[in-house]
Amino acid sequence: MSAILFFIAAIGVIAGAIGVVTFSNPFYSVLALVGHLLSLAVLFLLLRAEFVAAAQVVVYAGAVMVLYVFVVAYVGDEEQSLDGVLSRRPRSRGADGRKLTGALFAGVLLVELLIALLGSGLKAVSGDGAPYAPGPRTFGTPAYIGNLLLTRFLLVFEASSLLLLIAAVGGVVLARRRGGLEDDDERNRLTPLDILRPRGTGTMVEGVEGLALAHARGAGDLDDEHPDPDGGGW
Amino acid sequence: MSIGWYLAVSAIVFCTGAFGVMTRRNPLVVLLCLELMLNGANLSLIAFSRMWGNGDGQILALIVMTVAACEVCIGLGMIVAIHRRRLPIDVDELRELQG
Numbered sequence: 001m002s003a004i005l006f007f008i009a010a011i012g013v014i015a016g017a018i019g020v021v022t023f024s025n026p027f028y029s030v031l032a033l034v035g036h037l038l039s040l041a042v043l044f045l046l047l048r049a050e051f052v053a054a055a056q057v058v059v060y061a062g063a064v065m066v067l068y069v070f071v072v073a074y075v076g077d078e079e080q081s082l083d084g085v086l087s088r089r090p091r092s093r094g095a096d097g098r099k100l101t102g103a104l105f106a107g108v109l110l111v112e113l114l115i116a117l118l119g120s121g122l123k124a125v126s127g128d129g130a131p132y133a134p135g136p137r138t139f140g141t142p143a144y145i146g147n148l149l150l151t152r153f154l155l156v157f158e159a160s161s162l163l164l165l166i167a168a169v170g171g172v173v174l175a176r177r178r179g180g181l182e183d184d185d186e187r188n189r190l191t192p193l194d195i196l197r198p199r200g201t202g203t204m205v206e207g208v209e210g211l212a213l214a215h216a217r218g219a220g221d222l223d224d225e226h227p228d229p230d231g232g233g234w
Numbered sequence: 235m236s237i238g239w240y241l242a243v244s245a246i247v248f249c250t251g252a253f254g255v256m257t258r259r260n261p262l263v264v265l266l267c268l269e270l271m272l273n274g275a276n277l278s279l280i281a282f283s284r285m286w287g288n289g290d291g292q293i294l295a296l297i298v299m300t301v302a303a304c305e306v307c308i309g310l311g312m313i314v315a316i317h318r319r320r321l322p323i324d325v326d327e328l329r330e331l332q333g
Contacts, residue, residue: 010243017250021251021263026262029262033270040276048284052292060302064303068262071310072262075262075323105256125236130287144289156297160297167303174314175315175318
């Protein structure tokens with residue numbers, strides 16, 4: 001039973017990893033990573049790491065991936081058009097060379113890791129692991145992890161909480177609006193007239209990007225049919 | 235299942251992530267591939283923790299997840315800042331670190 005579950009989860013893990021690397025659209029990469037993380041949580045459960053599996057699903061596949069999806073939705077529009085522009089440019093030789101070199105180095109690394117794994121003298125690697133008896137406070141349960149975190153690894157726990165605080169402040173500082181008060185351009189981004197306007201579908205991308213571009217180009221007349229040729233796809 | 239199978243899966247995931255970091259040009263996808271590498275390391279940490287019946291590896295895996303969350307926070311903030319300044323979102327184009 002556990003062998004079948006292991007192979008299903010392992011195939012999910014590896015397929016998700018390959019999907020992250022090969023999808024050209026970043027949104028699909030994020031979705032592949034979510035599948036990868038869920039399969040990985042199954043592997044953690046098979047390894048009796050219940051708390052880590054739950055934290056993986058809640059924190060990683062839940063919170064962090066939502067952050068990724070938001071940023072992909074915020075940045076992705078320009079990304080697609082930029083890719084379209086860049087793919088027309090002749091850059092095939094550099095891309096092929098980079099892929100080949102990357103594949104070479106990754107393959108060498110994999111071979112080296114597998115040699116280290118197969119050639120290791122550890123007998124425990126080919127075993128099932130330490131003896132395990134189910135119980136309320138046994139290996140891997142939240143009580144066990146909490147006991148370790150608050151006694152033996154208290155300093156590590158506090159340092160990681162401080163690190164999270166610093167990262168949150170740093171993220172806000174990095175992504176903040178530069179230049180203080182809003183200027184005319186930003187104030188003109190969305191007005192009631194824009195909402196009443198029939199052109200477009202009223203998506204957020206059009207509201208934030210298309211109108212700002214139209215204003216920046218001085219296309220003040222909103223009844224114009226297509227003031228922004230790049231926004232035609234929306 | 236023996237521990238060696240888990241270690242093999244972790245090696246494959248790590249190398250896939252390393253390949254992605256070396257070949258992809260979109261910094262968002264590079265961050266995703268870094269997550270893949272960290273997850274491969276996490277899997278081997280938890281496999282070794284199971285092997286010895288010792289919880290220290292699981293604590294280390296949790297700390298790695300915390301550090302990964304911090305790295306994602308900073309990295310995505312940088313990508314949003316790059317996008318605000320209308321710079322190309324491409325790791326080959328962003329070569330200079332001048333403000």
